[in-house]
Amino acid sequence: MATTSDTAMKQGNSQEESVAPIVAVKDLRKSYGDRRILNGISLSVTRGETLAMLGRSGTGKSVLLRLIIGLETPDSGSVCIYGQDIAGLALDRMGDIRKKMGFLFQHSALYDSLTVAENVAFPLEHHRRDLSRSERDDRVKELLGEVGMEGGLQKMPSEISGGMQKRVGLARALALEPEILLLDEPTAGLDPISAGEINDLILTLQRERQMASIVVTHDLHSARTIANSLALLDQGKVLIEGKFEDLQQSDIGFVKEFLQQS
Amino acid sequence: MNNSEPTTVAGASSPLLRPRVIPIESAAASVGRMANEFLEWFGNLGIFFWRVLKAGFTPPYEWRELIRQLDEVGSKSLPLVASAGAAIGVVLSMEARYTLSRFGAKSMFPVTLVYSVIQVMGPIMTGLIVSGRVGAGIGAELASMKVTEQIDAIEASAINPYRLLAATRILACILIMPLLTLAADASGLLTGWVAQTLVEPLSFHQFIESGFHGATFNAFLPPTFKTAVYGLIIGLIACFEGMRTRGGAEGVGRAATNSVVLASLFVILADVVLVKFILVFFP
Numbered sequence: 001m002a003t004t005s006d007t008a009m010k011q012g013n014s015q016e017e018s019v020a021p022i023v024a025v026k027d028l029r030k031s032y033g034d035r036r037i038l039n040g041i042s043l044s045v046t047r048g049e050t051l052a053m054l055g056r057s058g059t060g061k062s063v064l065l066r067l068i069i070g071l072e073t074p075d076s077g078s079v080c081i082y083g084q085d086i087a088g089l090a091l092d093r094m095g096d097i098r099k100k101m102g103f104l105f106q107h108s109a110l111y112d113s114l115t116v117a118e119n120v121a122f123p124l125e126h127h128r129r130d131l132s133r134s135e136r137d138d139r140v141k142e143l144l145g146e147v148g149m150e151g152g153l154q155k156m157p158s159e160i161s162g163g164m165q166k167r168v169g170l171a172r173a174l175a176l177e178p179e180i181l182l183l184d185e186p187t188a189g190l191d192p193i194s195a196g197e198i199n200d201l202i203l204t205l206q207r208e209r210q211m212a213s214i215v216v217t218h219d220l221h222s223a224r225t226i227a228n229s230l231a232l233l234d235q236g237k238v239l240i241e242g243k244f245e246d247l248q249q250s251d252i253g254f255v256k257e258f259l260q261q262s
Numbered sequence: 263m264n265n266s267e268p269t270t271v272a273g274a275s276s277p278l279l280r281p282r283v284i285p286i287e288s289a290a291a292s293v294g295r296m297a298n299e300f301l302e303w304f305g306n307l308g309i310f311f312w313r314v315l316k317a318g319f320t321p322p323y324e325w326r327e328l329i330r331q332l333d334e335v336g337s338k339s340l341p342l343v344a345s346a347g348a349a350i351g352v353v354l355s356m357e358a359r360y361t362l363s364r365f366g367a368k369s370m371f372p373v374t375l376v377y378s379v380i381q382v383m384g385p386i387m388t389g390l391i392v393s394g395r396v397g398a399g400i401g402a403e404l405a406s407m408k409v410t411e412q413i414d415a416i417e418a419s420a421i422n423p424y425r426l427l428a429a430t431r432i433l434a435c436i437l438i439m440p441l442l443t444l445a446a447d448a449s450g451l452l453t454g455w456v457a458q459t460l461v462e463p464l465s466f467h468q469f470i471e472s473g474f475h476g477a478t479f480n481a482f483l484p485p486t487f488k489t490a491v492y493g494l495i496i497g498l499i500a501c502f503e504g505m506r507t508r509g510g511a512e513g514v515g516r517a518a519t520n521s522v523v524l525a526s527l528f529v530i531l532a533d534v535v536l537v538k539f540i541l542v543f544f545p
Contacts, residue, residue: 095421098417105411105414111407129322
């Protein structure tokens with residue numbers, strides 16, 4: 001029989017789990033040749049939290065996402081996913097961690113020799129071998145339905161618009177029901193209506209799935225809509241992190257200028 | 263004399279005919295840099311091969327992709343290889359007939375044609391044709407996937423790209439090369455016989471009988487199966503060049519060109535080594 005102190009401890013543990021960072025980045029540095037891109041970035045994201053990374057072009061926002069998913073290796077610092085430092089992990093071991101992550105690439109990166117449906121089915125074919133063909137097809141339709149892409153399953157990526165490609169990319173990122181979602185410029189290059197639809201979609205997914213998300217964007221309106229907190233990057237560092245109101249109240253010149261121009 | 267002093271090769275006042283200046287020191291430095299780059303390339307190729315081996319020998323195995331690649335590399339190369347084999351057969355037949363006639367050794371025609379096609383021309387010609395068709399295809403395809411982040415997307419989906427993309431393509435090249443060589447050999451022998459019989463009738467049975475008279479497996483199997491090594495070279499170099507490319511369309515073009523040129527070069531170099539190896543171990 002559990003004692004009161006046991007129960008209290010369990011409650012404490014579950015509370016700790018809910019606030020423990022799922023993604024923790026510490027003092028991350030990355031250079032390409034002589035060019036320093038990230039200069040000691042630290043941040044963390046917990047379950048159900050959405051962090052929007054803002055900043056000028058070339059400040060290393062996309063590089064940060066690639067470091068978090070292990071597509072690049074940092075010069076120094078650490079990236080911990082569920083407390084596991086991913087530095088030096090073998091590709092297959094890293095694969096186990098990546099199954100819990102979904103990544104939407106800036107240019108969608110759809111497989112151009114596969115149809116829309118095959119793109120979304122691709123991760124399922126490799127990681128959900130327990131699913132029958134018809135179950136997989138149903139799951140693909142369900143995922144594409146979630147992102148508003150019920151039609152055009154047999155179209156090739158080159159036959160659909162940029163906004164549609166983003167939706168398909170998002171459906172593919174969600175295929176393995178990730179607990180961590182990394183979105184690189186989800187609304188870039190989209191018209192305001194499509195951008196709004198993508199924002200609504202991300203919000204709905206957050207509400208329903210309680211994922212830990214990091215969104216890289218230039219779009220301040222989008223960041224305000226979908227994120228719980230915002231981080232502004234400048235010269236490879238996080239200049240300020242907090243709610244939108246915190247950014248508004250900041251006295252830092254660059255923050256003021258960024259908000260005015262956005 | 264100061265080594266860094268430039269050497270003037272020609273003198274002219276026109277800007278187009280400006281004296282060519284060869285800085286001796288920098289020429290030496292550039293040779294050193296090229297040697298360094300070559301060693302670096304080899305080192306990276308070795309690391310890439312090790313990764314592919316590790317990925318290829320551990321499950322899950324990508325059977326479906328392997329079958330797709332066998333079709334891509336094999337079935338689609340067959341018409342080209344067979345046509346080239348046929349042309350080589352006709353040329354060899356004409357050349358052999360003329361040369362043997364001059365030395366009064368026309369009776370040696372079948373055996374000359376059979377040995378030339380099966381031991382020499384069939385394997386190397388298949389290697390070079392596959393280097394061109396498949397090497398360029400794999401190099402360009404993977405490079406295009408690389409520059410459009412599709413390979414990153416595969417990796418981000420927790421799928422090992424060395425296993426899915428490289429191991430399957432390399433294995434397909436290894437498995438299919440001896441079969442394509444057999445097709446080229448058969449095609450070459452057939453057209454060689456046709457070319458001969460149009461000039462001087464010779465039954466196919468007689469041609470085969472005297473062509474293969476006294477032949478052993480050692481005479482024909484090693485030259486055919488050595489092409490599996492060509493397959494390894496072609497697949498490995500094309501996958502390596504494709505998966506490490508950078509830049510946009512220019513990078514894709516460079517990867518395709520490098521794949522063809524380097525694969526062809528290494529196939530020829532490997533042939534030198536393998537012929538010696540076969541002569542020593544399969545006399």
